[in-house]
Amino acid sequence: MKELDWAxxxxxxxxxDYNVRIYYRNGAWGELEVSSxxxxxxxxxxxxxxxxxxxxxxxxxFRGKDGKVRIFRLEENAARLQSTCRGILMPELPTxxxxxxxxxxxxxxxxxxxxxxxxxxxxxxxLLIGTSAQVGVHPASEYLFVIFVTPVGPYFKGxxxxxxxxxxxxxxxxxxxxxxxxxxxxNYAASLRAxxxxxxxxxxxxxxxxxxxxxxxxxxxxxxxxxxxDNTYITPLSTSILPSITNKSLMQLAEDMGMKVERRxxxxxxxxxxxEAGACGTAAVISPIERIDDLENGKSYVIxxxxxxxxxxxxxxxxxxxxxxxxxxxTYGWVTIVE
Ligand code: PLP
Ligand code: COI
Numbered sequence: 153m154k155e156l157d158w159a160x161x162x163x164x165x166x167x168x169d170y171n172v173r174i175y176y177r178n179g180a181w182g183e184l185e186v187s188s189x190x191x192x193x194x195x196x197x198x199x200x201x202x203x204x205x206x207x208x209x210x211x212x213x214f215r216g217k218d219g220k221v222r223i224f225r226l227e228e229n230a231a232r233l234q235s236t237c238r239g240i241l242m243p244e245l246p247t248x249x250x251x252x253x254x255x256x257x258x259x260x261x262x263x264x265x266x267x268x269x270x271x272x273x274x275x276x277x278x279l280l281i282g283t284s285a286q287v288g289v290h291p292a293s294e295y296l297f298v299i300f301v302t303p304v305g306p307y308f309k310g311x312x313x314x315x316x317x318x319x320x321x322x323x324x325x326x327x328x329x330x331x332x333x334x335x336x337x338x339n340y341a342a343s344l345r346a347x348x349x350x351x352x353x354x355x356x357x358x359x360x361x362x363x364x365x366x367x368x369x370x371x372x373x374x375x376x377x378x379x380x381x382d383n384t385y386i387t388p389l390s391t392s393i394l395p396s397i398t399n400k401s402l403m404q405l406a407e408d409m410g411m412k413v414e415r416r417x418x419x420x421x422x423x424x425x426x427x428e429a430g431a432c433g434t435a436a437v438i439s440p441i442e443r444i445d446d447l448e449n450g451k452s453y454v455i456x457x458x459x460x461x462x463x464x465x466x467x468x469x470x471x472x473x474x475x476x477x478x479x480x481x482x483t484y485g486w487v488t489i490v491e
Contacts, residue, residue, distance in 0.1 A: 156264075156266075158266045158270035158272050158303070159271070160305065161303055163306065163307045163435060164302070164304070168261040168301050168303075169188060169260060169261050170186050170257065171186075171187050171301075172185065173298050175294070175295070175297075176295035176296070176297070179243075181249060184252060184253055192298070194283060195284070197286055198283045199283070199291065200281035200283065204337060204338045205282030206280070206282070206336060206338075207233060207236040207281075207335055207336055208277060208278060208279045208280070208337065209276075209278040210275065210277060210433075210435060211223065211224060211229045211276045212224055212304075213265055213273060213301075215267060216268055217268050217479065218478060221258065221265055222476060222477070223258065224397075224434075224475075224486060225397050225487075227247055227251070229278070230247040232395065232397070233250065233278065234247075235334065236280075239331060240291075240331065240334065240336055241291040242280060242292075245297055253297070254299060255488070255490060258274065258276065258490055261274070264301065264302070265303070272303060272304060272305045273304060275435070277301070278298070279300075280295060280297045280298075281296050281298075283295055283296050304435075306437075307433075307437075308357070308431075309356070312437070312439075312461060312469055314441060314442035314460065315355075315357070315439055315440075315442055316442050316444075317355055317358070317359045317444045318349075318350050318355040318447065319360075319420070320346040320358045320359065321446075322345075322346070322349070324363035325346065325360050325363075325370070325371075325392070326342065326370075328362065328364050328392050329391060330392065332390075332391070332393055333391065333392065339394075343374075346360070350373075356439075357372055357431065358373055359372045359373075360372070363392060368388065368390065368420070369418040369422075370392055371390075373431070374435060375396070375398075375431035375432055375433035375436040375439065376393060376394070376432050376433060377429065377430075377431060378399065379418065379422070379423070379425075379426035379428070380427050380429065380464045380465070381428075383410070384412040384414055385402065385411050385412070386414045386416070386418060387399055387403065387414075387415055387418075388418045396432060398432045398437070399433075402438070404484065405468055406464075406468065409467065409468075411464075423455070426455055427462060427464075428465050438468060440462065440465045441455050441456070443455055475487065
């Protein structure tokens with residue numbers, strides 16, 4: 153294989169050697185299958201195509217200085233996929249099966265796991281879709297679970313650097329009792345216009361307020377929000393945001409650093425009080441926020457006065473990355489080493 157330009161990878165798709173698949177038929181999950189085919193053979197009346205019976209996940213594998221490969225919190229992704237399945241009436245894939253599939257696909261594509269020094273990682277993308285042919289709106293009887301992997305670099309330009317965000321009031325991503333808490337494709341379709349508008353205006357990403365009152369912070373694009381002030385880590389409590397595994401980890405790390413952690417509704421005006429803030433997620437890791445503009449209200453909340461990541465974001469980022477790459481002790485058993 154031609155040596156990849158690991159250090160300059162973007163967050164994009166690259167063909168790797170294998171993907172893995174498990175079919176659900178006659179009420180049961182089948183054996184794990186290995187494929188090198190990038191395409192799926194789908195019935196045109198499959199429920200995933202018409203009625204959005206589609207769930208996905210995102211997690212990463214990291215190569216350490218010691219050469220070992222570590223996967224971050226994969227049981228949490230299995231649990232979130234199960235929650236999504238309950239949300240859109242798909243059969244739940246047991247955690248052990250999820251784990252078996254993730255380990256297999258990572259091992260099969262070992263040569264695509266970026267070297268330690270590059271700061272890149274292997275993105276793991278599980279997908280679960282309803283496949284049986286149907287016209288009526290009800291759940292499918294057959295499903296396909298697939299995982300592909302692809303080496304990735306930073307999601308936002310510049311990696312660990314501050315970025316500007318913009319509040320988009322015109323389009324909602326998710327309703328208070330809708331599917332925002334699940335990782336279903338429909339949420340991302342609903343986010344495309346807001347995302348495009350933010351990019352067209354020169355921002356890094358769109359920022360959502362709660363859809364009902366437009367008063368509280370929800371999340372930023374495909375990442376959760378957190379703010380820092382008075383030695384406190386503050387992150388929104390909302391029924392329309394995705395429960396981020398990165399955010400959950402950062403809450404623990406913040407507590408370990410002696411900070412208070414608050415999970416509660418965060419009114420927009422509070423943005424003016426934060427000493428630091430960030431967007432966090434598997435793809436985003438921590439992306440420190442420079443400022444958040446609310447164009448319709450004519451407000452600009454400048455968070456990073458000098459345009460640099462703040463000390464708390466930096467400490468959290470280093471600690472999280474340290475655990476992921478194996479440079480820091482894995483106190484909570486978050487990491488699965490690929491043997
Ligand atoms: N919010 C949304 C809408 C996302 O798509 C993601 C990405 O998975 C996140 C938040 C961050 O979640 P996690 O930290 O589990 O990757
Ligand atoms: C992730 O952080 O894993 C995501 O899913 C973000 C995005 C690419 C949808």
